[in-house]
Amino acid sequence: MAAFPINSNFQGDFVMQLVPVDTDDTMDQVAEKCAYHSVNRRVAPQPDKVMRVRLHNASESFPRDMKVSDANWRPTETLDIIFADQ
């Protein structure tokens, strides 16, 4: 496990933010870490939705249980965190 910096672009927020995640984190954990700096701060929560992680402007999200170490990201990769039904 190792710290890994990403650039968080959270749906509904106005700014991108530096968020440290871990290479052992799953995509759900990455989304949670990003949400900590946006949801209930400047973005209203959406309790009936799940949060999904995708590469910036990509159409497909990563599988929720996929690990950061398997995602082939570059350090400071820009990721969109979006609310989805599943």
Added chain:
Amino acid sequence: MYQIPRAEWYDLTRATNWTYSYVTEDEMFPEEMSGSRGIPIEEWETYDEPYKVSYPEYVAIQREKDAGAYSVKAALERDAYVDRADPGWISTMIAHYGAIAVNEYAASLAEARMARFSKAPGNRNMATFGTLDENRHGQIQLFFPHANIKRSHQWDWAHKAMHTNDWAAIAARSFFDDIMLSRDAIAVSIMLTFGFETGFTNMQFLGLAADASEAGDHTFASLISSVQTDEARHAQQGGPSLKILIANGHKEEAQKLIDVSIWRAWKLFSVLTGPIMDYYTPLEHRSQSFKEFMVEWIIIQFERQLADLGLDAPWFWEDLTNDLDVTHHGMHLGVWYWRPTVWWNPAAGASPEDREWLEEKYPGWNKTWGKCWDVITDNLNNGREDLTLPETLPYVCNMSQLPIVGTPGNEWNVQDFPLEFEGRLYHFGSKADRWCFEQDPERYKEHQSLIDRFLSGQIQPADLPGALAYMGLGPGEMGKDAHDYAWAAAFKKQAEVA
């Protein structure tokens, strides 16, 4: 004694070059400093400045200006305006002085480069006055705020800001170093005076002078009006340089110098002037919205001036025009949310009345920016101030050094414009920021943004308190909400009444 009228001797003396015998022309005017671009010196001697003034005239006028501004200050000192002014207006002044005063000294060096190294005698003549102008601007904008240090240490940032690693200082230095201090004389005349001063300085100084008069701050109004009259004169140095470049086959490069300068100036002013005009200046004293000022002073003015010179509007003109509804709202929200990282107290400008005004000036504000402010307002009214303060850093652009922002809320659209160059991943806040980098990667590629410095371990401890220490912000200097959240409480009262 009879004096020959200026018109009879001016053209002869200002076009005078001397014949050097101990050095060559290249030694006298090294290309990297002069930037003559292979254009013969005879061509540069045709440089025709539109504003003509002799040294005795200059001294007499400047003496009157200084006497006027300093006497207004002295006369109103006992009035203690600063003690009763709206906190939002105080923040305007403290932010302005910190961002501008020391950069005026830097501008003095840029003017001196033209005064010494330009091959155009007329440029050298005007720039000599410009050097003196900028020296005066540095002095007067340090002297006036100095009188208020007894009120708050934040006023001391008029001098301190540009000597720190505060993010706003890094952004300002990145821009001013680029256009003023690391270019040849001709590029300076175009990027500093034409690209920056004709439009953006005008807007900052004329716009603020109008707002200052409205707010009853006659000391500040007279100071910045005094500065602006100098700017209006020495800003005219770029036009004649452009004419010579265009006439000698350098139109494309001239256009590029202008485009880079205008874009970078726009981004800096979106964080400096935008919040001041639309959020800090008390509602009843706002003369125009930032967007209205931008359209009048930048969009329309540049279009006309560029067309007069036979140049095009910058390729990003449509993007810039669209950004007038977006960027400065994001910069403002960012500055307010990360308020401990600035040397002034940001005014939220988000009371019920403010929001009505914002919706009128920027239709759709409530369903976009308002969504973020709704969450912030609720947190403040529910005793959760902690959620209105940052715990990480915003990601900053590798060109503007400012946060990468975009539209939030229902029309969410925040875009990164990344670039991998020589194995390093750069992030940019717009297509135009990335384009500036691509025009001259050697110039920009080594620069480390605040985020790069954080990630490379230069900021210790590697957390927000460590970052605040790195920025040089001490107790009593870090920003807090200018009105102690009274604007948020107004919503609570409104709800109680309903």
